[in-house]
Amino acid sequence: MCLRRVRLTMSIEIRATLEIVRVYKSLKKKYPEEYLEIQELKKVIVIRPMLGDKIQKKLWPKKYAQHGISNLFRLELSDGWRLL
Numbered sequence: 001m002c003l004r005r006v007r008l009t010m011s012i013e014i015r016a017t018l019e020i021v022r023v024y025k026s027l028k029k030k031y032p033e034e035y036l037e038i039q040e041l042k043k044v045i046v047i048r049p050m051l052g053d054k055i056q057k058k059l060w061p062k063k064y065a066q067h068g069i070s071n072l073f074r075l076e077l078s079d080g081w082r083l084l
Contacts, residue, residue, distance in 0.1 A: 012045060012046050012049050014042065015067060015069065024038070033078070034077060034078065034079070034081055037078060038077070038083060041075060041077075041083065050073070051073065051075065052074050052075040052076075052083075053073060053074045053075075054071065054073055055072045055073065055074055055084075057072075060072055072084060
């Protein structure tokens with residue numbers, strides 16, 4: 001029996017509204033530690049896309065479903081911050 005390696009590729013997409021993008025960019029000056037923490041988590045999410053606590057669809061705000069999101073996870077950050 002001959003075994004073959006199969007490369008699996010997964011596309012990871014991070015979506016954000018313009019408002020969220022503006023807030024995220026402002027973190028760099030106002031909260032540099034939290035900004036760096038999110039930067040590091042973005043790298044980890046690519047490797048482990050199911051990281052965090054999965055949020056049931058019935059608990060999602062209605063506006064999230066309108067953006068075509070198929071799953072939603074929550075990550076706890078330092079100082080009580082959360083990343084969805």
